[in-house]
Amino acid sequence: MILRKDQLEVQLREEKKEISDGKLRDDNPLDLSQSFATLCEACRRGDLKVCQEKITEGANINARDRFDYTPLILALRCLYNALNDRIRNLLIQYDYSKSTDPLQPLASHITSLLTREEPKTTDITLTTAPRAFHLHKFVLSARSPYFHRKLAAAPETVTWKLPNSIPVEAFDVAIRYLYLGEIPNDIGAISGSGADEQEILEGIDRLSKLLEIPRLFGEVLESGNRRLTRQRRTDEVTRGRDQLDLFFRDNVLRHKVLIDTIKANDVKWNRNNSTFADVLLRADEDPDSGHEQDAPEVPPARISPGALNGIPVGPVNTTSRSASTEGRPRKSTLFPVHRAMLLRSEFFLTMFSSSFREAQHTEHLQIIPIDCSPEVLEIVLNFLYTENVDVPLEIAIEVLFAADLLLIEKLKVKAAVVISTLGNGKMSTIPSATGGLDGDEEQEVVDIYDVVRAGWLTRVHRLEEFGARYLAYRLESYIEEDDFADLIRESASRITKRQETDSIELLDDIRYYLSERFRLRFDDAGLEELLDEDAIPPAESEVEEVVPAKQPDDEAIDVAAPGSVQHNKQASQAPSLESDNHALGGQVRTLDGEVAGDEFSSDAVNYQILLGKIDSLLEKLKLDA
Numbered sequence: 001m002i003l004r005k006d007q008l009e010v011q012l013r014e015e016k017k018e019i020s021d022g023k024l025r026d027d028n029p030l031d032l033s034q035s036f037a038t039l040c041e042a043c044r045r046g047d048l049k050v051c052q053e054k055i056t057e058g059a060n061i062n063a064r065d066r067f068d069y070t071p072l073i074l075a076l077r078c079l080y081n082a083l084n085d086r087i088r089n090l091l092i093q094y095d096y097s098k099s100t101d102p103l104q105p106l107a108s109h110i111t112s113l114l115t116r117e118e119p120k121t122t123d124i125t126l127t128t129a130p131r132a133f134h135l136h137k138f139v140l141s142a143r144s145p146y147f148h149r150k151l152a153a154a155p156e157t158v159t160w161k162l163p164n165s166i167p168v169e170a171f172d173v174a175i176r177y178l179y180l181g182e183i184p185n186d187i188g189a190i191s192g193s194g195a196d197e198q199e200i201l202e203g204i205d206r207l208s209k210l211l212e213i214p215r216l217f218g219e220v221l222e223s224g225n226r227r228l229t230r231q232r233r234t235d236e237v238t239r240g241r242d243q244l245d246l247f248f249r250d251n252v253l254r255h256k257v258l259i260d261t262i263k264a265n266d267v268k269w270n271r272n273n274s275t276f277a278d279v280l281l282r283a284d285e286d287p288d289s290g291h292e293q294d295a296p297e298v299p300p301a302r303i304s305p306g307a308l309n310g311i312p313v314g315p316v317n318t319t320s321r322s323a324s325t326e327g328r329p330r331k332s333t334l335f336p337v338h339r340a341m342l343l344r345s346e347f348f349l350t351m352f353s354s355s356f357r358e359a360q361h362t363e364h365l366q367i368i369p370i371d372c373s374p375e376v377l378e379i380v381l382n383f384l385y386t387e388n389v390d391v392p393l394e395i396a397i398e399v400l401f402a403a404d405l406l407l408i409e410k411l412k413v414k415a416a417v418v419i420s421t422l423g424n425g426k427m428s429t430i431p432s433a434t435g436g437l438d439g440d441e442e443q444e445v446v447d448i449y450d451v452v453r454a455g456w457l458t459r460v461h462r463l464e465e466f467g468a469r470y471l472a473y474r475l476e477s478y479i480e481e482d483d484f485a486d487l488i489r490e491s492a493s494r495i496t497k498r499q500e501t502d503s504i505e506l507l508d509d510i511r512y513y514l515s516e517r518f519r520l521r522f523d524d525a526g527l528e529e530l531l532d533e534d535a536i537p538p539a540e541s542e543v544e545e546v547v548p549a550k551q552p553d554d555e556a557i558d559v560a561a562p563g564s565v566q567h568n569k570q571a572s573q574a575p576s577l578e579s580d581n582h583a584l585g586g587q588v589r590t591l592d593g594e595v596a597g598d599e600f601s602s603d604a605v606n607y608q609i610l611l612g613k614i615d616s617l618l619e620k621l622k623l624d625a
Contacts, residue, residue: 119339241388333377
């Protein structure tokens with residue numbers, strides 16, 4: 001439908017009034033956050049890689065900055081035209097749902113549980129005269145205060161009789177609402193039992209009050225306004241996520257069990273439990289962790305008689321042993337979880353859909369061991385239940401491997417982003433001989449060699465690229481290390497059917513980023529010829545005064561984080577291209593200690609020195625590349 005100019009002006013005026021009254025939310029809100037400012041600056045400079053990273057992190061591409069510009073407008077006005085089209089296409093391909101509704105995958109999964117028949121995950125049936133609804137206790141308890149109270153008092157309930165005075169279509173709308181589904185625009189069109197639209201609306205109103213979900217009736221009445229409906233759905237999905245997050249913490253994390261590893265498989269957990277869990281996931285402590293004495297307080301399993309109310313039964317009462325004489329025994333953590341949420345992982349979907357032992361129905365809950373630490377498994381479960389997770393850099397690689405094992409691709413991406421952003425540090429700065437970066441002591445949080453190997457094993461090209469870039473920007477500190485030589489040898493062995501002379505992928509990437517590292521200093525000054533011995537010198541009239549250009553930060557590695565990837569084995573001996581070049585009375589020296597005319601000449605020589613060291617390493621390893 002095409003509106004006349006006057007009609008469009010009236011519509012815009014009404015929308016502006018609704019926004020000012022708080023009824024509608026601005027689609028292009030003012031965003032003064034640092035993350036959005038970085039995205040805008042990347043669009044202005046034509047920095048495609050930073051744009052991709054900030055969008056992946058969840059920056060709102062529909063927001064506007066303090067100058068009233070959106071990222072798309074800034075991309076159109078980009079100062080550097082080379083990447084304009086690619087950035088514009090990147091921004092345009094992210095539609096509304098991708099850019100402002102990151103919880104849509106979680107909502108879609110919850111809604112799909114209503115129609116999923118295999119594997120069976122339902123544990124309660126709501127019945128009315130013409131129809132039965134097979135549902136999940138944990139969803140009803142999390143989303144409806146009414147069901148929360150009723151099921152807490154009787155967790156063993158498996159059937160629930162619905163009043164016949166309410167049309168079945170009203171129940172269908174209410175249940176779809178509880179399962180984060182979309183409310184139909186035309187209530188009258190869903191009638192299948194002979195009830196008219198008025199009767200269905202009255203039934204929805206009664207259910208909204210009975211189940212204590214007052215927003216349901218309002219959403220039905222406003223379903224004709226597309227923009228308001230979209231906004232309310234986004235708010236409801238966020239609210240539903242928060243309710244699931246509260247349920248997860250109160251029923252999964254609060255009831256997790258810490259037990260000796262040798263007794264973990266003897267735990268018996270009844271199916272009729274207050275957490276509505278139908279499977280137990282087991283994570284064992286790392287045998288090399290040292291078994292610290294200050295383990296978190298988790299309620300142990302018990303064997304006392306009486307009502308268990310979801311507390312597992314297991315033989316945990318044994319003769320106590322002295323931790324000082326024999327050492328604390330290795331521990332395991334059991335998490336009571338729900339198969340319906342685990343199905344978000346292809347690993348569990350295949351397991352529960354097959355004839356494996358873990359998919360069989362047993363009297364007590366099945367215990368499934370997962371090859372990761374309890375801390376990592378908790379992060380994985382938090383992601384599956386809430387879509388919201390913070391991955392600490394210290395265990396990001398472990399989370400990456402766990403996500404790869406469980407086939408959770410989105411969590412793999414999140415872990416890789418953490419490693420390649422928080423782990424960057426200041427790549428363009430080399431540790432000086434007097435200390436770490438900017439005089440701070442370097443801390444080895446994540447080993448760069450582990451990062452590269454993790455990228456190979458999990459097939460995450462982002463980490464392979466990050467590792468090569470990191471090594472190239474600190475090659476002085478790594479080129480002499482045996483571990484670096486071993487990494488190059490491993491990269492060469494990854495090539496199947498290797499020929500006598502062949503390329504080595506990691507080494508090719510390092511050479512590329514090494515060239516990028518030095519050329520960044522020459523591009524703006526027009527000094528590329530310093531890297532080419534055969535270059536023809538320009539005429540005197542063409543020579544301009546050379547002003548040392550400030551070295552810009554690398555395009556995707558300028559995130560200065562306190563916990564950055566560091567390696568301090570030889571950093572204290574590594575010469576600095578930035579700090580030490582001005583030592584000894586202001587003379588500029590190269591990596592081999594020779595005096596250079598200026599910084600640009602020094603960088604040109606240093607570049608050739610590092611390339612020569614790479615060639616020497618290849619000769620030492622007897623590799624041709």
